[in-house]
Amino acid sequence: MFDNNIYNDWGFKESPFSKKPLHSNETGDNLLVGRDEDIRKLALKMISSDAAVCLDGPVGAGKTSLANVTIYKGMKNFLVKGVPSPLLLPCARSFQIKPEQSADELKFEVLIEVAQALIDNASKLQYALKIGGSIEVNAWLNSPLINQWREGVASMFANGDGGQVNEGVGFSKSGFEKVLTNWLEKIFPGGQNGGVVCVIDNLELLEKSAEARKKIENLRDTLLNIRGIKWILCGAHGILQGVITSPRLAGYLQEPLPIKPLTLKNAGELFNRRVNFFKIADEVDQYLPLSSRDFHTLYTILQHNLRICLSYAEDYCMHVSMHGLKPQSDAEKSQIFFGWLKERAKGIYEGLRPHAGETAIKLLCMAASSSDMEGEFSPGDHDRLGFSSLQAMRPHVKTLEDCGLLSAQKDDLDQRRKTISITGKGWLIYWYKVTLAQN
Ligand SMILES: Nc1ncnc2c1ncn2[C@@H]1O[C@H](COP(=O)(O)OP(=O)(O)OP(=O)(O)O)[C@@H](O)[C@H]1O
Ligand SMILES: [Mg+2]
Known part of the structure; x- marks a missing residue:
């Protein structure tokens, strides 16, 4: 019972989705891409x-x-x-x-x-x-x-x-x-x-x-x-x-x-590099319940936050294993993967609804969809986000911060500095709202 983890059963020495930083060693050197x-x-x-x-x-x-x-x-x-x-x-x-x-x-x-x-x-x-x-x-x-x-x-x-x-x-x-x-x-x-x-x-x-x-x-x-x-x-x-x-x-x-996030092309390469590096042997067939393409899309949804992307991929693998699922074709994998992601986002969204009102969610979506903000803004951007003053915007930023959807620096020195940014969880909720609106 304790001998094989899910990745061993799928033909890997260990999880290809570890979210720890790469170390100063040969493995780190092998896994670093782009x-x-x-x-x-x-x-x-x-x-x-x-x-x-x-x-x-x-x-x-x-x-x-x-x-x-x-x-x-x-x-x-x-x-x-x-x-x-x-x-x-x-x-x-x-x-x-x-x-x-x-x-x-x-x-x-x-x-x-x-x-x-x-x-x-x-x-x-x-x-x-x-x-x-x-x-x-x-x-x-x-x-x-x-x-x-x-x-x-x-x-x-x-x-x-x-x-x-x-x-x-x-x-x-x-x-x-x-x-x-x-x-x-x-x-x-x-x-x-x-x-x-x-x-x-x-x-x-x-x-x-x-x-x-x-x-x-x-x-x-x-x-x-x-x-x-x-x-x-x-x-x-x-x-x-x-x-x-x-x-x-x-x-x-x-x-x-x-230091910019890895490009999308590199995210796909990261997936393939890890699959190759952690496989037990060439002769053994490896299995993963998501494809490189799904990983790539997840990376896009999470706005290039690699750590959260790896972490979600690992959570999904655990979910699939716990529920005895084993999707085979790429289409089947995508369907189960995005179904799981949607359910997860829905759970988070419903959990935060009693705390975050419509205005706060709207603020999140506006910051996420603005092409020049790219998910980061400063207190001075309140009018572009639909608020008459910083004071009017502040409680909603605080709510989103308490819910883990925004990360805000309590600053000080440079008022022009973009001090408020959308977290990985925030991007997931934005994706959920957009997907809901489309269906
Ligand atoms: N170039 C890369 N190639 C492959 N994997 C990478 C690369 N860069 C980071 N990773 C993986 O992404 C995850 C996050 O990396 P890392 O911890 O270095 O980010 P960070 O910017 O230092 O994060 P934080 O701001 O939280 O300190 C780790 O799991 C790491 O293994
Ligand atoms: Mg770090």
Whole structure:
């Protein structure tokens, strides 16, 4: 009963619709589609400047995946070419800035992960380095300190508080920081030599760009200035635009690189790539209850939010399996798939009707159907959305936000910034309303 998940039964090693970001590894590199140009730009930005790179793009469009895979490609490039190519080392996890966390607490969290990245990659590079590294890189790879660190960092992970830990290997919080920064400076004497790359993700969760800006300013002298660590900051809803205007951060952050959602063509390719990658074997027949075309249409309905698209595809697979359905032809698959999607949308719509009145739904539909808004608007757009004032529009935005159909930033710095956007769920409801009207 517990041995085979639905995808094993359908001829796959695991779900082709995982919604987790792609990692900095071979699998991530294999699965990433349609980002050649973005990789080129991001790599250039990373190796040409010490300032942090900012990735600005819609929620779920693939910013973290792009960052992770580009870093991995940077590491692979070094393994093939050696010095003087820059060495980019991925950090195993990304970081989020929490409102309650101090800059020092985050710094300690980051340094532990950076040390771990040096340790983990040391053993990988020891075996894989084809061409001799620089003296410093070799010294690091062969240093007895690597083993000592492994123990010390493990005990820091266990203790978490960063106090006086593991006296046996002479580790204290400040001693650790000193040794680590020394190594980083030796291994990566200049920005062009690369660095351990850390990703700060989901800055939009701080909601206000003033808040995000203050938090990043506080990191300037604790983290952003450490030699040998390179930074990528990811944010949606233009929050980074508010951050880079800070005079205190001038020279520390690069102009944001806009990340667009994947094109429709790429969404189809993503589906086929995953089917091929996760299949158990060529000889085994694979089965999925939706076709690449259905996936493509779903991606259009959800206005190119890849994460939600993958998530709905997975929910649908579960539904089909739970109900013992197994549509065979593409036409049959489409019929069952869109029937399910409609029922799901209807359930959500009926659930929110007691809360969201006609005016709120009309506001959603107007923002969705306006070709120049493309689902994003600012408070100043109230007259174009049929409201006499911002005050008149505000309660309806709030209702739609509470229902999860809009995502609104409570802002502040730049009144022209588009701070309100339709979520994946909002686009699904819009599709439902349009489909109802057509039938
Ligand atoms: N270029 C790509 N090729 C294939 N799959 C991708 C690509 N980009 C993203 N994905 C997939 O889409 C989903 C969302 O990607 P990711 O988490 O990187 O987006 P994001 O922009 O960082 O989202 P958020 O704004 O919520 O942080 C993940 O499941 C990821 O595997
Ligand atoms: Mg992300």
